[in-house]
Amino acid sequence: MPATRPTLPPVRLLSDAELAREALAAPLLARAVRLARWAGPETRVGAGGELAEAQLPAAAEVLGLGADEDGAACAAEAWRVAAETGLVEVTDPSADEAEDGTAAPGEQLALITGGSPREVLAIWLDALEAAFADATAPVLDDLADALDESGAFDLDALGWDPEAEAEFLEGVLGNLYLLTVSEGGAGDGPVPLPALAASVIVPDDMPEPTDDILERVSEAMMRLDDQFRVLEPTGLVQYAPVDEALMAEEDQEPDVPGGAGTDGTGDAVSGGAGSALDEEDVSRYGMVRLTPLGLYGIRTRLLEAGVAAPAVGELADKGADALLDGIGDYPDASARAETRKWLERREPLAAARELLAAARGADPGAPLRRLSCQQALALVGAEAEPAAREVLDDPQLGGLARVWLAERGAADIPPPPESMIFWLAVDTIAAQLDADGDLEELQDLIESLTGQYGGFFETAWRVDHPATPEVLEAMGRLHRDKHAAKDARKAAFKARSRSDG
Helix, strand or coil: CCCCCCCCCCECCCCHHHHHHHHHHCHHHHHHHHHHHHCCCCCEECCCCCECHHHHHHHHHHCCCCCCCCHHHHHHHHHHHHHHCCCEEEECCCCCCCCCEEEEECCCHHHHHHCCHHHHHHHHHHHHHHHHHHHCCCCHHHHHHCECCCCCECHHHHCCCHHHHHHHHHHHHHHHHHHHHCCCCCCCCCEEHHHHHHHHHCCCCCCCCCHHHHHHHHHHHHHHHHHHHHHHHHCCEEEECCCHHHCCCCCCCCCCHHHCEECCCCCEECCCCCCCCCHHHHHCCCEEEECHHHHHHHHHHHHHCCCCCCECCCCCCCCHHHHHHHHCCCCHHHHHHHHHHHHHCCCHHHHHHHHHHHHCCCCCCHHHHHHHHHHHHHHHCHHHHHHHHHCCCCCCCHHHHHHHHHHCCCCCCCCCCHHHHHHHHHHHHHHHHHHCCCHHHHHHHHHHHHHHCCCHHHHHCCCCCCCHHHHHHHHHHHCCCHHHHHHHHHHHHHHHHHHHC
């Protein structure tokens, strides 16, 4: 097995320029920019840098929200983001000056129109961080209940754990990212809020959620409903909130639909016969999807947390060894996209030679590299033929070169020696085992090879390949013919004894 593997499937991101345009169009950052441009000598701020209350109506007018009952709150939020991202520069009040401080456009504001896409995205990430902090803060109603006799907040009485809140939301966003980028997952479609909440609450090994677990899922749904409402203006997600009509009474969480959980793809699943809901019913419980900008934002946060979160195209400027090691675990479509980006930067014949050179090796990851190499050569096209013919006598590459040439209908392909045929068979099965692909397809491959060559196992155990014992043991487990499986196990024992000797 290779030493390192990506923990998440690769994501396809928009270009930096496209992402920067999405960031500038996000309501929260757009409002923060407008207030930063509005800020001037007459702008007054409080001791914490917040916009003075008397200025909130004017700020709301600047944002076109003067008639909105939430206009002042939106203006206060946008101002806070402007201050925390450096779009405005705040001068705190001092004891010798007026009660209020002042504000002016900050240095970061110039980057909005004159900076690079990466600089714009850095500002957006700071805005996202500010919104994330708001989303994980206690709700105002809870804070009112946490005032002690002196008027100070008693957070212990509130039972609010900021680290746990942040960890929970990070986990939810991580699961939403995984459901979005996984092959066969949600893709561009929305994920039902009950399924997303269940994905972080219901244990994987629990066949049927208990009433206590379902209650926790309901509570998590309502907390997530509040949090996604806060995060949506950042452009991170598109969110259809929980239908308020579902509330049986004020301040009561809705029941989880049909005991809904998740099947690992973001689809809501019901908890009993006859309780399945149609799409319209499920959507009333909240639907959320990551935007292209959201994919970029969550991937950035994952990388900062030390999680391997690959993106298609990041191997394009690396060597062929990094490409072949990297795409071994990718879904087919992502592997092809990554390889095409890598090939776009290289001359075809030189690329083919580099790929073949990187495919050599006797380490555990080498079989999968050779399989990836063969698939990459298919994208190079006819220009790779001279490189393939150059390695026909190579014991490690001659077999795959012949296969590639035959698939292209090339003429004058020298027949391989028997030793190369069996070496390639072992190498191919080793690669498929390492790729952890479809079990039935692997069984078909094994049975095809053993059926094509009479007395396969009598020769296979002598193959000078590092993976021969492991491959034969796997064939003994997977072959559907009991007699052939027994022969494979006997051959594996001989190969193991040979390698130990």
